[in-house]
Amino acid sequence: MADLHLVILAAGKGTRMKSALPKVLHRVGGVPMIEHVIATAKRLQPRSITVVIGHHADALEAALSKHQGLTFVVQEPQLGTAHALLTTESALRHASGTMIMLSGDVPLLTVNTLQALLSRHESTGAAVTVLTAVVNDPTGYGRIVRAGQKIARIVEHRDATEEERRIQEVNSGIYAFAVEGLFDALKDIAAENAQREYYLPDVVALYRSRGRTVETLIANHVDELRGINSRVELAATSRIVRDRKNADLMASGVTLDDPQTTYIDPDVSIGADTIIHPGVSLEGRTTIGAGCEIHSGVRIVDSRIGDRVVVHNHCVINDSSLESDSAVGPFAHLRGGAVVGEHARVGNFVELKKTALGAGSKAMHLAYLGDAQIGAKVNVGAGTITCNYDGVNKNQTTIEDGAFIGSDSQLVAPVTIGKGAYVGSGTTVREDVPPGALAVSGGKQRNLEGWVDKKRKRS
Ligand code: UD1
Numbered sequence: 255m256a257d258l259h260l261v262i263l264a265a266g267k268g269t270r271m272k273s274a275l276p277k278v279l280h281r282v283g284g285v286p287m288i289e290h291v292i293a294t295a296k297r298l299q300p301r302s303i304t305v306v307i308g309h310h311a312d313a314l315e316a317a318l319s320k321h322q323g324l325t326f327v328v329q330e331p332q333l334g335t336a337h338a339l340l341t342t343e344s345a346l347r348h349a350s351g352t353m354i355m356l357s358g359d360v361p362l363l364t365v366n367t368l369q370a371l372l373s374r375h376e377s378t379g380a381a382v383t384v385l386t387a388v389v390n391d392p393t394g395y396g397r398i399v400r401a402g403q404k405i406a407r408i409v410e411h412r413d414a415t416e417e418e419r420r421i422q423e424v425n426s427g428i429y430a431f432a433v434e435g436l437f438d439a440l441k442d443i444a445a446e447n448a449q450r451e452y453y454l455p456d457v458v459a460l461y462r463s464r465g466r467t468v469e470t471l472i473a474n475h476v477d478e479l480r481g482i483n484s485r486v487e488l489a490a491t492s493r494i495v496r497d498r499k500n501a502d503l504m505a506s507g508v509t510l511d512d513p514q515t516t517y518i519d520p521d522v523s524i525g526a527d528t529i530i531h532p533g534v535s536l537e538g539r540t541t542i543g544a545g546c547e548i549h550s551g552v553r554i555v556d557s558r559i560g561d562r563v564v565v566h567n568h569c570v571i572n573d574s575s576l577e578s579d580s581a582v583g584p585f586a587h588l589r590g591g592a593v594v595g596e597h598a599r600v601g602n603f604v605e606l607k608k609t610a611l612g613a614g615s616k617a618m619h620l621a622y623l624g625d626a627q628i629g630a631k632v633n634v635g636a637g638t639i640t641c642n643y644d645g646v647n648k649n650q651t652t653i654e655d656g657a658f659i660g661s662d663s664q665l666v667a668p669v670t671i672g673k674g675a676y677v678g679s680g681t682t683v684r685e686d687v688p689p690g691a692l693a694v695s696g697g698k699q700r701n702l703e704g705w706v707d708k709k710r711k712r713s
């Protein structure tokens with residue numbers, strides 16, 4: 255097999271998105287659209303991957319900096335797709351063999367389709383092989399004009415005649431090229447069209463006029479070739495990605511009550527017999543175990559959920575862990591590395607930040623627990639607050655096993671509540687409480703007998 259090089263075009267402005275964000279960073283199924291394209295490119299194991307950037311080049315390069323081995327070339331100004339490809343000439347000057355060109359705005363393409371394109375291209379020895387598709391609504395796409403069986407040229411929608419616009423075979427914008435002679439040919443393409451741009455599809459007519467072989471591969475799965483130019487297309491393409499993910503999960507034994515309103519990112523994993531209710535978003539690198547129940551209105555991001563965990567309605571869980579057999583919510587907020595231990599229970603209107611709640615412990619109502627290390631079998635009463643911030647530093651609260659924190663207590667950190675200690679209701683704890691002790695604060699209660707009657711008589 256010849257050497258393989260990949261080029262991804264992503265320099266265009268994406269005018270039709272009407273966005274300050276580069277088009278290819280808009281999310282499709284929860285992931286920036288160009289990440290789908292890069293993932294597919296990598297699976298072909300090419301010698302090189304070159305990304306053509308231009309509009310918002312810095313933002314795009316920064317967003318993709320986590321990838322190893324990408325070469326970036328800047329196209330400035332952006333004079334069209336042929337011009338974009340020409341900017342890769344210096345990066346690929348020692349290249350030979352085959353180059354596959356992808357568009358950063360065509361995210362659904364699969365590696366199977368690319369392999370089919372590559373084998374058609376290499377078995378025919380063509381100078382270029384165009385991936386095409388026959389679609390119901392070809393509006394906006396370049397049309398494949400054939401002379402007999404052979405492709406003669408590609409005409410852009412804007413430049414097409416009424417008759418050409420009726421052609422339903424369209425250009426996917428994906429091609430395999432022989433590197434040999436490609437850059438010289440690109441230099442001969444003129445910008446004689448409605449947009450005054452250098453159109454890459456013009457390479458077809460050019461090669462034909464020079465007697466070089468031009469091939470096509472008609473894709474079987476039309477949806478794969480969807481290009482995204484507008485927010486309507488973005489939403490429609492996201493839907494397809496979501497549907498695929500949902501179908502995979504259901505096939506593996508996960509119940510989705512209403513797949514239409516369930517938003518699960520591609521990298522999320524879920525164990526069998528877990529039930530996901532409507533209106534749930536599971537994002538990023540979240541993993542969920544088996545036999546869990548996730549109720550409506552829950553959002554979980556980058557978190558790890560064990561087995562048999564129940565997340566009641568309307569919880570927001572970010573960067574946290576819930577151990578097996580725990581339950582949280584409704585209306586709980588977990589963030590910043592919160593850990594809920596096995597069989598522990600977090601109730602309504604409770605926030606946990608950078609806090610570990612030990613096995614079997616409970617914080618059932620209205621609490622803020624931040625920067626706290628809480629042991630096993632601890633009871634945190636309603637309205638408990640860790641005062642973790644002194645205006646300068648975040649301070650740590652430690653609550654040892656079996657302690658009982660009475661309702662409406664403030665724990666002024668740094669502070670430790672010893673093993674099995676009690677904190678009376680309404681206590682402001684400013685000093686450590688020894689194990690087994692009872693802490694109370696505030697003055698002794700006074701009852702003024704008959705006070706109410708006296709007050710009434712006065713007024
Ligand atoms: C392009 C094809 C069209 C095809 C369609 C498939 C051309 C002229 N037309 O049209 O035949 O049916 O894709 O989706 O190629 N880009 C650059 N630099 C530029 C211009 C564009 O890098 O100067 C990039 C864009 O960022 C995008 C890709 O090239 O990723 C395609 O450009 P776009 O303007 O979206 O082309 P279409 O009008 O969709």
Ligand code: CA
Pocket residue numbers: 359481482483
């Ligand atoms: Ca496009």
